[in-house]
Amino acid sequence: MPDRAPQPVDRQLPTDEARDLISLVRDIAQREIAPKAAEEEDAGRFPREVFTLLSESGLLGLPYDSEYGGGDQPYEVYLQVLEELAAVRLTVGLGVSVHTLSSYALAAYGTKQQQVEHLPAMLGGGLLGAYCLSEPSSGSDAASLRTRAVRDGDDWVITGTKAWITHGGIADFYTVMARTGEEGPRGITAFLVPGDAAGLSAAAPEKKMGMKGSPTAQVHFDGVRIRDERRIGDEGQGFAIALSALDSGRLGIAACAIGVAQAALDEAVTYATERRQFGKPIADFQGLRFMLADMATQIEAGRALYLAAARLRDAGRPFAKQAAMAKLHCTDTAMRVTTDAVQILGGYGYTADFPAERFMREAKVLQIVEGTNQIQRMVIARHLAGPEGR
Numbered sequence: 492m493p494d495r496a497p498q499p500v501d502r503q504l505p506t507d508e509a510r511d512l513i514s515l516v517r518d519i520a521q522r523e524i525a526p527k528a529a530e531e532e533d534a535g536r537f538p539r540e541v542f543t544l545l546s547e548s549g550l551l552g553l554p555y556d557s558e559y560g561g562g563d564q565p566y567e568v569y570l571q572v573l574e575e576l577a578a579v580r581l582t583v584g585l586g587v588s589v590h591t592l593s594s595y596a597l598a599a600y601g602t603k604q605q606q607v608e609h610l611p612a613m614l615g616g617g618l619l620g621a622y623c624l625s626e627p628s629s630g631s632d633a634a635s636l637r638t639r640a641v642r643d644g645d646d647w648v649i650t651g652t653k654a655w656i657t658h659g660g661i662a663d664f665y666t667v668m669a670r671t672g673e674e675g676p677r678g679i680t681a682f683l684v685p686g687d688a689a690g691l692s693a694a695a696p697e698k699k700m701g702m703k704g705s706p707t708a709q710v711h712f713d714g715v716r717i718r719d720e721r722r723i724g725d726e727g728q729g730f731a732i733a734l735s736a737l738d739s740g741r742l743g744i745a746a747c748a749i750g751v752a753q754a755a756l757d758e759a760v761t762y763a764t765e766r767r768q769f770g771k772p773i774a775d776f777q778g779l780r781f782m783l784a785d786m787a788t789q790i791e792a793g794r795a796l797y798l799a800a801a802r803l804r805d806a807g808r809p810f811a812k813q814a815a816m817a818k819l820h821c822t823d824t825a826m827r828v829t830t831d832a833v834q835i836l837g838g839y840g841y842t843a844d845f846p847a848e849r850f851m852r853e854a855k856v857l858q859i860v861e862g863t864n865q866i867q868r869m870v871i872a873r874h875l876a877g878p879e880g881r
């Protein structure tokens with residue numbers, strides 16, 4: 492055992508209920524997720540049974556209304572749950588974040604009737620969601636998407652291909668942004684498509700650098716017919732809904748990033764206090780002590796930033812700028828910290844015998860998803876200096 496084994500993060504939580512929730516999550520994480528994380532990531536296996544357990548434990552709808560099966564938790568608490576899950580396995584933490592993102596459109600913009608009909612199963616009934624905005628030719632420029640939904644009597648017929656869809660091919664429901672009108676952001680509408688709809692199919696999952704257990708796939712819509720009752724919000728409102736979902740989703744990515752970074756720091760501290768060179772633990776060398784100190788400081792700053800943004804959201808105040816800052820800072824922090832963790836483990840850090848290399852591969856994707864970090868900078872700058880080209 493190292494002299495100073497890393498302790499669980501000492502979290503500031505607003506209620507006893509939130510403290511119990513974190514204890515429950517730590518217990519599930521250690522018993523059900525951690526033991527198989529490395530092996531299943533290697534094998535590219537998605538742990539569906541973990542998501543079923545999370546749903547049964549009330550952990551798949553935390554920030555939503557309990558009237559519809561949610562957990563009534565503030566974002567400040569929900570995000571710390573995500574951080575704990577991502578620290579043991581990003582496939583699970585990010586999966587919960589994407590599921591929450593996928594449920595957002597209906598929870599925030601659906602009619603009462605839609606919410607009563609669909610939300611309980613989505614938030615606590617074992618279903619798994621996917622969020623379909625990106626396409627092969629439209630990533631950062633999401634408003635140029637081409638998937639079309641054409642009105643046919645009381646139905647809509649959706650045709651096109653979505654790309655990079657987390658849970659593509661295994662999701663029970665897909666929140667889909669499709670073009671119903673003019674070019675650009677005002678011609679897009681949101682729909683809730685069931686996973687077993689005729690004409691919906693998924694390609695083989697992408698072969699990714701990391702997070703291999705999380706299926707990411709193209710999803711094809713080949714004349715998928717759905718009733719108008721599954722349109723979310725008004726015609727033409729879909730892009731605004733998609734962006735609003737992403738403001739909250741980015742906070743989830745930020746929290747996951749801090750979880751991965753914290754796991755890498757814990758690994759580095761454990762290793763550095765055990766490994767001896769030149770007759771003493773390598774943690775005694777100032778060169779490494781300063782690295783550990785910088786890593787820990789960046790993580791604390793990231794956690795404080797995402798929590799500050801979450802508390803604004805919980806108070807009903809604008810938080811989009813702070814969410815973009817949190818996503819940018821926390822994911823860049825995760826990349827730096829995980830890279831430094833590999834360095835601290837030396838040659839062993841570069842092998843699959845230790846989790847540091849997995850954390851480094853996982854961190855990279857967080858700088859890309861839900862708006863690359865270049866796009867986050869554009870969002871922040873727009874809040875500071877207004878839109879470009881005025």
Ligand SMILES: Cc1cc2nc3c(=O)[nH]c(=O)nc-3n(C[C@H](O)[C@H](O)[C@H](O)COP(=O)(O)OP(=O)(O)OC[C@H]3O[C@@H](n4cnc5c(N)ncnc54)[C@H](O)[C@@H]3O)c2cc1C
Pocket residue numbers: 589621622623624625629630631632654655656657658699707856859860861862863864865866
């Ligand atoms: C593992 C994974 C899971 C994902 N899950 C989902 C999902 O569930 N649902 C979904 O809809 N999408 C998902 N995505 C897609 C993700 O959101 C996009 O990959 C991302 O938005 C970037 O789009 P792109 O890959 O097309 O890159 P591009 O937009 O082509 O960008 C390429 C490069 O150009 C830069 N760039 C582009 N425009 C600008 C600009 N104006 N200024 C400066 N730089 C710019 C980008 O930052 C990037 O570095 C996922 C992606 C991955 C890798």
